[in-house]
Amino acid sequence: MLHVGIIGASGYTGVELARILAGHPEIRLTAATSRQYAGKALAEVFPNLRKRVDIVCENLSVEELLDRADFFFAAVPHKTAMDIVPRLLDAGKKVVDLSADYRLHDAATYEAWYQPHSSPHLLAEAVYGLPELYRDRIRTARLTANPGCYPTSVILALAPLLRHGLIDPATLIIDSKSGTSGAGRAASVGTLFCEVTDGFKPYKVGGSHRHIPEIEQELSLAAGQPVTVSFTPHLLPISRGILSTIYATLTEQGRDADLHALYESTYDAEPFVRVLPAGTPPATQHVRGSNCCDLALQKDSRTGRLIVMSAIDNIVKGASGQAVQNMNLMNGFPETTGLLGAPFFP
Amino acid sequence: MLHVGIIGASGYTGVELARILAGHPEIRLTAATSRQYAGKALAEVFPNLRKRVDIVCENLSVEELLDRADFFFAAVPHKTAMDIVPRLLDAGKKVVDLSADYRLHDAATYEAWYQPHSSPHLLAEAVYGLPELYRDRIRTARLTANPGCYPTSVILALAPLLRHGLIDPATLIIDSKSGTSGAGRAASVGTLFCEVTDGFKPYKVGGSHRHIPEIEQELSLAAGQPVTVSFTPHLLPISRGILSTIYATLTEQGRDADLHALYESTYDAEPFVRVLPAGTPPATQHVRGSNCCDLALQKDSRTGRLIVMSAIDNIVKGASGQAVQNMNLMNGFPETTGLLGAPFFP
Amino acid sequence: MLHVGIIGASGYTGVELARILAGHPEIRLTAATSRQYAGKALAEVFPNLRKRVDIVCENLSVEELLDRADFFFAAVPHKTAMDIVPRLLDAGKKVVDLSADYRLHDAATYEAWYQPHSSPHLLAEAVYGLPELYRDRIRTARLTANPGCYPTSVILALAPLLRHGLIDPATLIIDSKSGTSGAGRAASVGTLFCEVTDGFKPYKVGGSHRHIPEIEQELSLAAGQPVTVSFTPHLLPISRGILSTIYATLTEQGRDADLHALYESTYDAEPFVRVLPAGTPPATQHVRGSNCCDLALQKDSRTGRLIVMSAIDNIVKGASGQAVQNMNLMNGFPETTGLLGAPFFP
Amino acid sequence: MLHVGIIGASGYTGVELARILAGHPEIRLTAATSRQYAGKALAEVFPNLRKRVDIVCENLSVEELLDRADFFFAAVPHKTAMDIVPRLLDAGKKVVDLSADYRLHDAATYEAWYQPHSSPHLLAEAVYGLPELYRDRIRTARLTANPGCYPTSVILALAPLLRHGLIDPATLIIDSKSGTSGAGRAASVGTLFCEVTDGFKPYKVGGSHRHIPEIEQELSLAAGQPVTVSFTPHLLPISRGILSTIYATLTEQGRDADLHALYESTYDAEPFVRVLPAGTPPATQHVRGSNCCDLALQKDSRTGRLIVMSAIDNIVKGASGQAVQNMNLMNGFPETTGLLGAPFFP
Structure with missing residues (x-):
């Protein structure tokens, strides 16, 4: 024990x-x-x-x-x-x-x-604690740095594409939306119920959010070259959940590739990553309360761009659940121990 | 298996x-x-x-x-x-x-x-499937009738008082509020997001909700005499949760009794009923996603009335969780199997 | 000007x-x-x-x-x-x-x-600033005390019944639910978005809310005798709106009376009070953003009680709108000036 | 009349x-x-x-x-x-x-x-009924085609930039989020309260939403050349409101220009368009219930991109309010008649 x-x-x-x-x-x-x-x-x-x-x-x-x-x-x-x-x-x-x-x-x-x-x-x-990328190193780590919530949603969404050169890393635009629990529990006018409910807004626009260097570090490692991204976070009138909508221009190779098959094979064995069928976008309400990350891809033939969508519960896979997943790995417990509960819906 | x-x-x-x-x-x-x-x-x-x-x-x-x-x-x-x-x-x-x-x-x-x-x-x-009242009979039942969501919240709140003659059964007024999942998943204008959100209203006012005979049956059994109640349901702009606020005039015996101690002793060993400390009202957000029923009592010395408050998740303790609790009892599994997850908050 | x-x-x-x-x-x-x-x-x-x-x-x-x-x-x-x-x-x-x-x-x-x-x-x-009761005195007042939000919803709902002896004033139970804007704009953990959303709870239970003496003052005046009430406020996960559900035992006179007709005649000429048809309960989403108070009555023949329901927007008719209505009266402007906007729905 | x-x-x-x-x-x-x-x-x-x-x-x-x-x-x-x-x-x-x-x-x-x-x-x-662009033609129109809700938010946000060649029209990515009232009032499982609340998701991803040709028509006219856009709509758990976050690569001219001053001068005399101070993003809760469109711009020097943000109430400026604005113009009434109410907040 x-x-x-x-x-x-x-x-x-x-x-x-x-x-x-x-x-x-x-x-x-x-x-x-x-x-x-x-x-x-x-x-x-x-x-x-x-x-x-x-x-x-x-x-x-x-x-x-x-x-x-x-x-x-x-x-x-x-x-x-x-x-x-x-x-x-x-x-x-x-x-x-x-x-x-x-x-x-x-x-x-x-x-x-x-x-x-x-x-x-x-x-x-310190090992960057995204088990889907660094599982083996986490197993032997003394110190695991648990990823930020936004980076978790973004890196799982983009790593396979960048590793295989399927998108142009200079074209990445990440439009992310987070539930209010991400702002923490400190008393503040800006996160009062009446300020947030029945509303929606961006914040830290224009490249100033501190999750940017973390996202760029991991995407650069996946791409094998420096990556700079546009990243805009928004505040959702929900407690839990992040949804990232990511835009990238496909490379020639990417235009021809079966990206869905790539994602299915990449994540098939992952207990917490679920690649959705073509045409099914992810939704935060379908990962709520769970350690799951739901991913979907959609090519836009009109523009040659790819849209990648990713949904997590920001305080589970985006924080505490992933932390327990890392604890499991660092202590030789089965990786999913305590974490297999299905999302609760409705 | x-x-x-x-x-x-x-x-x-x-x-x-x-x-x-x-x-x-x-x-x-x-x-x-x-x-x-x-x-x-x-x-x-x-x-x-x-x-x-x-x-x-x-x-x-x-x-x-x-x-x-x-x-x-x-x-x-x-x-x-x-x-x-x-x-x-x-x-x-x-x-x-x-x-x-x-x-x-x-x-x-x-x-x-x-x-x-x-x-x-x-x-x-058929056994009425409220384990806290009928545990032994459920163990041997072939057919368990899982209680309604409102009745679960009300009966657990009132049974101890009625059994001991601490409130006047002719004075029961039950003001209940339910999350919208109680209305089911059928397409209907009345439960569209835009009709429900940012709003609140009563429905089936004046003694017409079909949970009334079920409530009265069980309260009458607890009281040992016929009980008629005023019951008003309301629709809350939340998915999950019922909160019942119940008013009753205390009997002389009730005015003198330590009701909180009675509730603590009644429910101390129950894994899913939590009696809150004096002065702490229950909240649906503190039972969300769990099989818990939170109870609190407050005397009003100005009026000689007692207010009993009860919170459950209507689709867990008010439906599917209680159903699994009953399944466990009927099959000799530990009663809490699969049901001990703590509520989700926030 | x-x-x-x-x-x-x-x-x-x-x-x-x-x-x-x-x-x-x-x-x-x-x-x-x-x-x-x-x-x-x-x-x-x-x-x-x-x-x-x-x-x-x-x-x-x-x-x-x-x-x-x-x-x-x-x-x-x-x-x-x-x-x-x-x-x-x-x-x-x-x-x-x-x-x-x-x-x-x-x-x-x-x-x-x-x-x-x-x-x-x-x-x-000081004149108690409920125009529907004290219009003439407000016209000549130097100082008008704008009513509390809960009292506004309750007094408009009950005054006609008490004036005519149609309900027993010893039996009044008021179960009120308010949107979170009633708690004001001060930073506080208890009113953070994540604490309030997707939840519901009572507060100040047992006769401790400071709107009680105000309610009792006005109901006593209407009844011509001292009235003591049970009053329980609750916090709704909405910005604006109060709904009060009020229970009272009908007097013999009340059981026979056409209460709906009484309310229609009492409030017919009032620009901001709307008596709903029999069987239609009020809803906060139907008064949102307006100075309206919606009222409905329902007898419960099983218990001999009457249920009176009242909905207002707590920051309009429950505060700022009523304040402007009072200003209009005190300055000889048409009473409805600036206040006739219909509620916003959805 | x-x-x-x-x-x-x-x-x-x-x-x-x-x-x-x-x-x-x-x-x-x-x-x-x-x-x-x-x-x-x-x-x-x-x-x-x-x-x-x-x-x-x-x-x-x-x-x-x-x-x-x-x-x-x-x-x-x-x-x-x-x-x-x-x-x-x-x-x-x-x-x-x-x-x-x-x-x-x-x-x-x-x-x-x-x-x-x-x-x-x-x-x-038929005249395209966006008064800020086509005011004079609307005045004499028999038939005004009231713009779609998403296009209204997008065209007001981008027209000045495209007219002046400040952004590269090949790089437009529009990430829009709409309140659920945009889906209409037909009974449907997908827009039930429990399906939408406490959640968020994209829909019609990949260039299939029917507002795309309308957006492209007007942006092409502003740019003086054909414009193709990436457009992704999302469903917000709010009743009213659209927020569009728009990404574009600045041209050399755009990088040097004082875009904020351009917007202020463009929209200064417009009664319903409000250009927010630098660093203040728009929020749907600040236009709620009104005919306003709030705009903000933010350069991202790290990427050379511009982020333009636009908020409207989808059923006012995005539909019925704009329709009345058009009616006013078509009948010689003052353009703002009936429409000057300030947004209601909270």
């Missing part, structure tokens, strides 16, 4: 980690930290967890944490994560970090988009 | 049965009927089930069904159910019927609210 | 006042105060107002306000209102106060539910 | 026409047709209209209609419209047709995307 701690349990990724782990037969949740709710049962903060999760939030130092668990999820904001993660590793613990702090391999890129990095030596070691 | 069939798999209770059963280790889904979608994979009708449920919908006669499974969920409308259920029982099958056809013990009451009953002899045998 | 100021323009009642006043031909908006947004155009705070409202928010003292307008809407929280209103009146201004500070006639009641009152002498003078 | 008829009053564009016209001082609604609801008051079909609109739906032949009004809105599906419109014109009536039947100037294009056209001679005469 692996003893597991959640650092930063009182956000939406924290409660989702606790929900998933409550159904995981191989682990025991032995620590959950929260400064704000220290002393309160996590199920008091999130009443959905009553009678299912009995852990109490604590305000624990890193030193105190070391005695409490062998494996940690760091579900704290970037910058806070890099204050904690190296000390956990030094003490021999394994970590899935859900922040952005160890996702970028290049310290200069990190510093250009975020701030100075205090443990750049770990960037080379 | 129990072979299980779902009769009427293409409605919202059908897809939810399939979702829950996909995670049930003791059964195998071997039949799923649908006239409309015969020949289509159920996962084509409900894409959330892809890679998790591989059954194909069929238009099967009762005779054909007999070879296909040993246990059946009848998820068809009332009247249709009573055409099928007796023949399944005659062939030695066990059945959970999700319709209203076998919930009422009294044929005359059934006929007053519905239509003539074609198998009234089974009304005495 | 009446010069009008909005004190507290940056909340949801403030923006709605500005929206309504933008279409009012008899007034000019000459002041809009906001501490937080001083110096910003109101249309920058609320982009819906662009090209329609060009006023800039200012942080103005009461003294500065006196030169800026002749008529004021006080859209600030209770307690803040009573610091401002007397000084406006002393300077000869007329005021509609949207807070609770002048709604209760009895200072002791106010102090029991709120805090000490600093201008209790004005309680006798 | 112009006598006006609505042909096809019982859909969502019909009820919105009736709502807007109820506040229009220059017209009188004298006919409203509906086969399904003939004999019912329109306010019975749409209870929001009670006490504001008193017309009764009738099933009228074209001949009967001729005596009833001088001006008509044809709010019927394409193909049905071209059966009616020529006969109205022949009788000397003026018409705004809200269907697609007279939007395309080229009969062959119409027939390629729709079906054979029965009155192709009118295609040359």
